[in-house]
Amino acid sequence: MASAFLLDMTRCIGCEACVLACKAGNQLPVDTQYIELIEHTSGTFPDLTGGFQNHRCYHCADATCVAVCPTGALFKEDGLTRLDRDACSGCGYCVQSCPYEVPVMSDGRSSKCDGCAANVGAGGSPWCVTTCPAKALEFGVRDAILAKAKERVAAIKDRYPKAQIYGETQAGGLGLILVLPDDPETLDIPADPPDAPAVVDLWKHVVQPVSMGATVLAAAGAGVLGIIARRNHMAELREVEETEKAGVSSGDPDTEDV
Amino acid sequence: MARVKLDITRRQFLATGLAGTALLGTGMGPGRSNLAMRYPDPPWFATGEVVTTYNYCDMCPWRCGIAVQSVDGKVIKIDGNILDPKSRGKLCGRGQAGVSFMNDPDRLQSPMIRTGERGEGKFREVTWEEALDYTAEKILAIKDTYGPEALAIFGHTTGDFWFTDYFAQAWGTPNAAKPSSSLCLSPRDEASKLTFGFPVGGHEPMDWDEMECITLIGSHIGEDSRNTVMQDFVEARARGAQVIVVDPRFSSAAAKADYWLPIKPGTDTALLLAWANVLITENRFDRAYLDEWATGLDELTAHVREFTPEWAAPITDLSAEQIRATARVMSDRSPRAVIMPGRHVVWYGNDTQRMRAEFLVNSLLGVYGRHGGMYFNKSPFLEAYPHPPFAVTGSSGGCSAEPGEESDVLPLGPTGKARADGAREAFLRGPTAMQELIDPMITDDPYRIAGLVVYGVNLLNSIPIPNRTIEALKKLDFVLAVDVLPQEHVAWADVVFPEATYLERYDELSPIAHKTPYIQMREPAVPPMYDTMPGWMMARELGLRVGLDAFFKWETIEEYLDTRLRSVGSNLEKMHDDGGVIIQEGKPYLEDFVADGETPFHTASGKIQLASEDLAGAGFDAIPVYEPTEEPPEGYYRLLYGRVPVHTFAKTQNTPALSAVYPENELWINEDEATALGYVTGDRVWLENDNGDRSGPIAVKATQRIRKDAVFMAHGFGQNAEGLTNANGRGASDTKLMSRYKLDPISGGGGMRVNFVRLVEGG
Amino acid sequence: MTVSDTNGDQQILRYRTRQRVVHAVMASSFLILLVTGLALVWGPLAFLAAGGWSRYLHRIAAVAFMSVPFLYLILDRAGAKEVLVDSFKYDRDDVAWFRHMYRYVLGRTAEMPPQGRLNAGQKLHHSAVIVFSAVIVVTGLILWWLKSGLTPTQLAWTAMIHDLSMVALTLLLVGHVFFTYVYTAWSSMATGYVSKDDMEMEHSKWVEELEHDGAEGSSS
Structure with missing residues (x-):
C-alpha cells in the first residue's frame, strides 16, 4: 500500500528540527542534509506574506529520477522513492533530471530522502515526522493522508482563501502531500512539474536491453563462429604450406626446410 | 536491493522505542536482526542493543526532557521524552544535534594551567589533582587577603547550579551571577514581582490549550525554537487562535500572524499604553476581575486617558486604526487573550516599566488564573540534600532558579560585604547584575574582586563592551574557566577545567515550575570522554580542598540524588523506570485558590498592583510612561x-x-x-x-x-x-x-x- | 622489410612501433572507458563506481582516447595520413570483396578478390570506428562539461547517443577481436610482424606493392 507524508506548510514554522532529526537519525555525513528550509517572501514592506519551502524529496509516483537512473539504485517501493546507495554509480542523471532539484551528490553518489525506509520498515516513523514540534508532518497510508490534507484545507479556508493541496496529481501523484496556504509558485514550487522525458523510456526499456542483448549475442556468435573460421583458415594455411613444400623451393636462402 | 524484512522482536522494540512510549528498559532483544542483515549498512538501531537513558537537554536553557538512545556505548539519537510535559516526545534541531555537540573534536580534553600571558591561550596539560590543588590554593589566597566576597562566580547553561548556586553560597560570595538574569530576564521577572508578587518563571505559564488570541512583542517563535512554545503556538493557531505580532521585522512568527505591527523600535510602551487606553475608554476590560483581584484601576484609568491610539500612532509608526483594531481583537477574546511575556527583554534600559505595561494590559484582559489565559505555576516539592546553613544567601536568579524572596536588606557575605553590582544604588532590585560586576573588577569599587570562576558563560560574546571585560580579565588575580569548548575567554584563564557534557554525566535534579510541577533527571548515556569531569565533581573536589567538606558529605552523586528523590518517594532507579520524570499536581487557576480561601497574588496587598506603590515609594513612576529612546545618528x-x-x-x-x-x-x-x-x-x-x-x-x-x-x-x-x-x-x-x-x-x-x-x- | 622467424616463415613488418604504441593507447583507454562506462549505467557493475572514483578514471581514459589522433599525427604523421586516406578509398576489388565477405568470415581466403594493405572489411571497420568515436567524443564532452546546462530531455538524448555509440564501437570490437583470432593476427600488434603467407592470402596486392617498392627501392 502506498505511503505518503503530509506536510502542512500552514503549520511549519521553520524551526529546522526535521533537518537535524533526519541528519541524526539517518547518521548522515556532517555536510549532508535531506531537508532544507528555504525562506520565501512576497510583497513589499509592510504588505508581506512569507513562508518556507521545506525542500525535500517529493516521492513522485512517476519519478523522473527513477526513470533516468541507469542502475536501478533509485526505485519505487510503497509509493516512496527509495535510494540504494550501494547500487548508485554516481552518474548524476537524477541530480540533473529531478523536476524539483532534490537529489544532490554526496561522497560521489546520489543523496536524498528515502522516506526512512529502514526505520519505517522496522515499525517506526520517519525521523522528521517523529520530532516535528509543529506537527506539520505526518506519515501514513497515502489515501488517508490525502483525505486528511483535504480536511485541513477545508478547515483553513477562512484564514487562507487560496489554501490548496499539492501533490494529489503532480508527477503521477506525490508521496509528499503538501497543504499550502497559497499557490505553489509563492514558495517556488512548480505548479506542474514536467514529466520524465519520453526518450528515457526508449533509452531504458528498449535501447539498453537491446544493446546489451545484441552485444552478448554478437560476442557469443563470434566465439562459436571464430572457432570454425579459425579451423578453416588453419586448413587453408596448411594447404599453402604443403603446396609450397611439394612445389619448387622458394629459394629463399633464409628458409630452412624441415 | 535493500528491502526490509521484519523481525518481530525488533519491530516491537521499534514500535515502542522510536514511535515512543519512552519507557524503554535497557535490555532490548537480540543484538542483530534480519533488518541488520538485509541492509549492507544496517541502520544503527539494528547493530546492537539500544540503551535508553533520560536527561534534560542542555542545548538551550529551556530544559526539554529527552530520551537518549545509545548502541554499543555510542550515543546515536536523542528524542524528546514523551512523558516530559515540555517536550512531549518532540525535540528541536539543536536538541537533535546534542550528539554532535558531544562529539565536537574541538572539545577541551584535559585540565590545563596557563603558561603564557593571559589571552595568549598557552597552557600545559596537567592532572586533575594538580589543577584542583592549584585552584584551591589560589582562591584560598584571595579569601585570606580580601574575603570570600572577592571571588565572583559567573555561570550559565543547565549545569550552572553547582558553581553559581551551590558552591557560591557555601563559599560565601554574593557576587555570583548569571547572564540569564540581568542580560535577559531580570526586567520581566521584576516587573512581574512588582505587579503580581511572583516572577513569570522559566516556563512562561501560558494556558495555550484554550487560548484564543496570542500577542507577541518581539518574541520570534520559530526562529527562537523553544520546543514547547513552538508546539503550543502552532497548535493554538491551527485551532483558530488569532495572532498579533509586534516586531520591526517580518519574523517567521509575523508571517503566521493575523496582524503584524511593524513597530518602530523602542516605542513598545507607547503601543501598550494606547492599547490600555482603548480597553479602558471603550470599556472593553474585565472590570469584575480587576475589582476583585487588583488595586489601582482608577489611577490607571486616569493615567492612560491621554495615551490614545492617535497619540501613539506617530510615535510607533503604526496607524491608530491598527492599534485600535488589535486591542479589540484581544478584548473580544479576553481572558483567553494574552500578551506573551517575552524572554530576552533587556532592550532599552526602561525595560521593567515596559514589561509592567505589558502586564497591565494582560491584567485588563483578566488573564492570570483564567482558562486560556495564564495559569499560576507551581514548583514541585523536592527536599534539598541536608547541608549546613549557607554562608550567604544566593541572588544569582536566572531562568532556572527557584523564585527567591525579595528582601529589603541585601544578603551580606561572611566579611560583611554585600554584592558589588551597585544594587539599591545604581538600580533598585533584582538578582545580581553580571555586567555591573565588571567595573568593580577594574576599579576595586566598592571593593576588590580578585578572582573569577566562569562556568559555561561565553564571557566575551555575551556581556556588552567586551573590551571592558578584557580589561577586567587582565586585572584579576585568578581566573578559572569551566567549559566544554575552548571559547574565546578561555584563553584568558589561569586554569581550565574541561567539563563532561550533559550526555556524559549525572547532574542535579531539575525541578520545573509548571502547570503540573515536575522533576527531571540527568543520567549519563556514556562515561565522560577524554580527561573531562562532571561539574558536580569539580565543585565537590574543589569544595573538599577549600574546607567546605560539610557541604559535600555525600560520597557519590547517586547517593546525593537518591537522598533527594527519597523525599518524593522515588530513587534514581525508580525514576528511570518511570520514564525519567516525576509529575506532581499543580494549582493553576483562580478557582483553585478561591476554594482554599487564598490569594494567588503575593504582593503586599495580595492583589495585582496596577499602580505600583513599591515603585512610587522608590521614586519611579507608579504606572509606566513612554520615554523616547535615543535615535540612530544619520547614516546608522x-x-x-x-x-x-x-x-x-x-x-x-x-x-x-x-x-x-x-x-x-x-x-x-x-x-x-x-x-x-x-x-x-x-x-x-x-x-x-x-x-x-x-x-x-x-x-x-x-x-x-x-x-x-x-x-x-x-x-x-x-x-x-x-x-x-x-x-x-x-x-x-x-x-x-x-x-x-x-x-x-x-x-x-x-x-x-x-x-x-x-x-x-x-x- | 621482411625477416624470417625461427620456423623459417617469412615475416613482414606490418605496423611500426609507433603505430603499435598508438594502437595500445587507443585499445587500453577504450577498454577502461568501456568498463568504467558500464559501471555508470549497469547495476551489476555499479559497485565499481562506488564512491565515484570510476568517473574520474573514465575522464582520464577519455582524455587518452581523445588524444589518439593527435598522438598518431605526432608520432607517425605518414601512418596517420595513410590510415585516414586508405580507410575511405574503395576500389572495384573492395566491392567484390564485400560480395564474398561471408567466405572471409568463415576463414576462407581462397577466391577472395585481391586486397591491398587494408582489406575492404578493415576499411569499413576503420571508418566506422572514426565516425562513432567522433560521436562519442562529442557527446562525452557535452556530458562532461555542459551537463548542467542541459534539460532532462537533452540530457537523456545525449546520454543515449553516447551509449549507442559505445554499443556500436563495442560490436566493432567484437568483430575486430574475431578476425584477429581467426587470422592469427595478434602478432601484428604484439611484434609488428605478420606471416608473409597470411599476407599473400589476405593482402596480396599489398605484398606485391611491397615487393615492387622494395625492388624499386633497391634499384634506386
Missing part, C-alpha cells in the same frame, strides 16, 4: 539581534551538525536601503558602530522583511577563538558592536538595543 541603523532556529546564544556555533546547517549569520537590511547603499544579498560587509568598533565580515541579506531604520542579525556569531574550527571568524558579532548598554534603574538589566551600526568595507 539600530542594531537588533535575535535567534536563528538552530543556534543557542554563543554556544552552538561550533557544533558540527549545526554549523553545517547555519554556518554564519546574515545581516538583515531593508532591500531599498541596501539598494541605495549599493549592496545586494550575499555581499560581504563589515559593521561599524558609532564608537568605531568593527565586526565582520557578514553577508548582506537584502529583504523586505525589515524596517528601514534597523538591521538585524543572529546573536552569537563573529567569535574569535582559534580553537573553534567552525565558529572562529564566522559572521559578525553583535556583542562586539555593543560599545554601550543602558542600565535599567529598576531591575539592573543591561539594555542592549541602544547600539547603532553602519555598513563599511573592509575590516
Whole structure:
C-alpha cells in the first residue's frame, strides 16, 4: 500500500528540527542534509506574506529520477522513492533530471530522502515526522493522508482563501502531500512539474536491453563462429604450406626446410 | 536491493522505542536482526542493543526532557521524552544535534594551567589533582587577603547550579551571577514581582490549550525554537487562535500572524499604553476581575486617558486604526487573550516599566488564573540534600532558579560585604547584575574582586563592551574557566577545567515550575570522554580542598540524588523506570485558590498592583510612561539581534551538525536601503558602530522583511577563538558592536538595543 | 622489410612501433572507458563506481582516447595520413570483396578478390570506428562539461547517443577481436610482424606493392 507524508506548510514554522532529526537519525555525513528550509517572501514592506519551502524529496509516483537512473539504485517501493546507495554509480542523471532539484551528490553518489525506509520498515516513523514540534508532518497510508490534507484545507479556508493541496496529481501523484496556504509558485514550487522525458523510456526499456542483448549475442556468435573460421583458415594455411613444400623451393636462402 | 524484512522482536522494540512510549528498559532483544542483515549498512538501531537513558537537554536553557538512545556505548539519537510535559516526545534541531555537540573534536580534553600571558591561550596539560590543588590554593589566597566576597562566580547553561548556586553560597560570595538574569530576564521577572508578587518563571505559564488570541512583542517563535512554545503556538493557531505580532521585522512568527505591527523600535510602551487606553475608554476590560483581584484601576484609568491610539500612532509608526483594531481583537477574546511575556527583554534600559505595561494590559484582559489565559505555576516539592546553613544567601536568579524572596536588606557575605553590582544604588532590585560586576573588577569599587570562576558563560560574546571585560580579565588575580569548548575567554584563564557534557554525566535534579510541577533527571548515556569531569565533581573536589567538606558529605552523586528523590518517594532507579520524570499536581487557576480561601497574588496587598506603590515609594513612576529612546545618528541603523532556529546564544556555533546547517549569520537590511547603499544579498560587509568598533565580515541579506531604520542579525556569531574550527571568524558579532548598554534603574538589566551600526568595507 | 622467424616463415613488418604504441593507447583507454562506462549505467557493475572514483578514471581514459589522433599525427604523421586516406578509398576489388565477405568470415581466403594493405572489411571497420568515436567524443564532452546546462530531455538524448555509440564501437570490437583470432593476427600488434603467407592470402596486392617498392627501392 502506498505511503505518503503530509506536510502542512500552514503549520511549519521553520524551526529546522526535521533537518537535524533526519541528519541524526539517518547518521548522515556532517555536510549532508535531506531537508532544507528555504525562506520565501512576497510583497513589499509592510504588505508581506512569507513562508518556507521545506525542500525535500517529493516521492513522485512517476519519478523522473527513477526513470533516468541507469542502475536501478533509485526505485519505487510503497509509493516512496527509495535510494540504494550501494547500487548508485554516481552518474548524476537524477541530480540533473529531478523536476524539483532534490537529489544532490554526496561522497560521489546520489543523496536524498528515502522516506526512512529502514526505520519505517522496522515499525517506526520517519525521523522528521517523529520530532516535528509543529506537527506539520505526518506519515501514513497515502489515501488517508490525502483525505486528511483535504480536511485541513477545508478547515483553513477562512484564514487562507487560496489554501490548496499539492501533490494529489503532480508527477503521477506525490508521496509528499503538501497543504499550502497559497499557490505553489509563492514558495517556488512548480505548479506542474514536467514529466520524465519520453526518450528515457526508449533509452531504458528498449535501447539498453537491446544493446546489451545484441552485444552478448554478437560476442557469443563470434566465439562459436571464430572457432570454425579459425579451423578453416588453419586448413587453408596448411594447404599453402604443403603446396609450397611439394612445389619448387622458394629459394629463399633464409628458409630452412624441415 | 535493500528491502526490509521484519523481525518481530525488533519491530516491537521499534514500535515502542522510536514511535515512543519512552519507557524503554535497557535490555532490548537480540543484538542483530534480519533488518541488520538485509541492509549492507544496517541502520544503527539494528547493530546492537539500544540503551535508553533520560536527561534534560542542555542545548538551550529551556530544559526539554529527552530520551537518549545509545548502541554499543555510542550515543546515536536523542528524542524528546514523551512523558516530559515540555517536550512531549518532540525535540528541536539543536536538541537533535546534542550528539554532535558531544562529539565536537574541538572539545577541551584535559585540565590545563596557563603558561603564557593571559589571552595568549598557552597552557600545559596537567592532572586533575594538580589543577584542583592549584585552584584551591589560589582562591584560598584571595579569601585570606580580601574575603570570600572577592571571588565572583559567573555561570550559565543547565549545569550552572553547582558553581553559581551551590558552591557560591557555601563559599560565601554574593557576587555570583548569571547572564540569564540581568542580560535577559531580570526586567520581566521584576516587573512581574512588582505587579503580581511572583516572577513569570522559566516556563512562561501560558494556558495555550484554550487560548484564543496570542500577542507577541518581539518574541520570534520559530526562529527562537523553544520546543514547547513552538508546539503550543502552532497548535493554538491551527485551532483558530488569532495572532498579533509586534516586531520591526517580518519574523517567521509575523508571517503566521493575523496582524503584524511593524513597530518602530523602542516605542513598545507607547503601543501598550494606547492599547490600555482603548480597553479602558471603550470599556472593553474585565472590570469584575480587576475589582476583585487588583488595586489601582482608577489611577490607571486616569493615567492612560491621554495615551490614545492617535497619540501613539506617530510615535510607533503604526496607524491608530491598527492599534485600535488589535486591542479589540484581544478584548473580544479576553481572558483567553494574552500578551506573551517575552524572554530576552533587556532592550532599552526602561525595560521593567515596559514589561509592567505589558502586564497591565494582560491584567485588563483578566488573564492570570483564567482558562486560556495564564495559569499560576507551581514548583514541585523536592527536599534539598541536608547541608549546613549557607554562608550567604544566593541572588544569582536566572531562568532556572527557584523564585527567591525579595528582601529589603541585601544578603551580606561572611566579611560583611554585600554584592558589588551597585544594587539599591545604581538600580533598585533584582538578582545580581553580571555586567555591573565588571567595573568593580577594574576599579576595586566598592571593593576588590580578585578572582573569577566562569562556568559555561561565553564571557566575551555575551556581556556588552567586551573590551571592558578584557580589561577586567587582565586585572584579576585568578581566573578559572569551566567549559566544554575552548571559547574565546578561555584563553584568558589561569586554569581550565574541561567539563563532561550533559550526555556524559549525572547532574542535579531539575525541578520545573509548571502547570503540573515536575522533576527531571540527568543520567549519563556514556562515561565522560577524554580527561573531562562532571561539574558536580569539580565543585565537590574543589569544595573538599577549600574546607567546605560539610557541604559535600555525600560520597557519590547517586547517593546525593537518591537522598533527594527519597523525599518524593522515588530513587534514581525508580525514576528511570518511570520514564525519567516525576509529575506532581499543580494549582493553576483562580478557582483553585478561591476554594482554599487564598490569594494567588503575593504582593503586599495580595492583589495585582496596577499602580505600583513599591515603585512610587522608590521614586519611579507608579504606572509606566513612554520615554523616547535615543535615535540612530544619520547614516546608522539600530542594531537588533535575535535567534536563528538552530543556534543557542554563543554556544552552538561550533557544533558540527549545526554549523553545517547555519554556518554564519546574515545581516538583515531593508532591500531599498541596501539598494541605495549599493549592496545586494550575499555581499560581504563589515559593521561599524558609532564608537568605531568593527565586526565582520557578514553577508548582506537584502529583504523586505525589515524596517528601514534597523538591521538585524543572529546573536552569537563573529567569535574569535582559534580553537573553534567552525565558529572562529564566522559572521559578525553583535556583542562586539555593543560599545554601550543602558542600565535599567529598576531591575539592573543591561539594555542592549541602544547600539547603532553602519555598513563599511573592509575590516 | 621482411625477416624470417625461427620456423623459417617469412615475416613482414606490418605496423611500426609507433603505430603499435598508438594502437595500445587507443585499445587500453577504450577498454577502461568501456568498463568504467558500464559501471555508470549497469547495476551489476555499479559497485565499481562506488564512491565515484570510476568517473574520474573514465575522464582520464577519455582524455587518452581523445588524444589518439593527435598522438598518431605526432608520432607517425605518414601512418596517420595513410590510415585516414586508405580507410575511405574503395576500389572495384573492395566491392567484390564485400560480395564474398561471408567466405572471409568463415576463414576462407581462397577466391577472395585481391586486397591491398587494408582489406575492404578493415576499411569499413576503420571508418566506422572514426565516425562513432567522433560521436562519442562529442557527446562525452557535452556530458562532461555542459551537463548542467542541459534539460532532462537533452540530457537523456545525449546520454543515449553516447551509449549507442559505445554499443556500436563495442560490436566493432567484437568483430575486430574475431578476425584477429581467426587470422592469427595478434602478432601484428604484439611484434609488428605478420606471416608473409597470411599476407599473400589476405593482402596480396599489398605484398606485391611491397615487393615492387622494395625492388624499386633497391634499384634506386
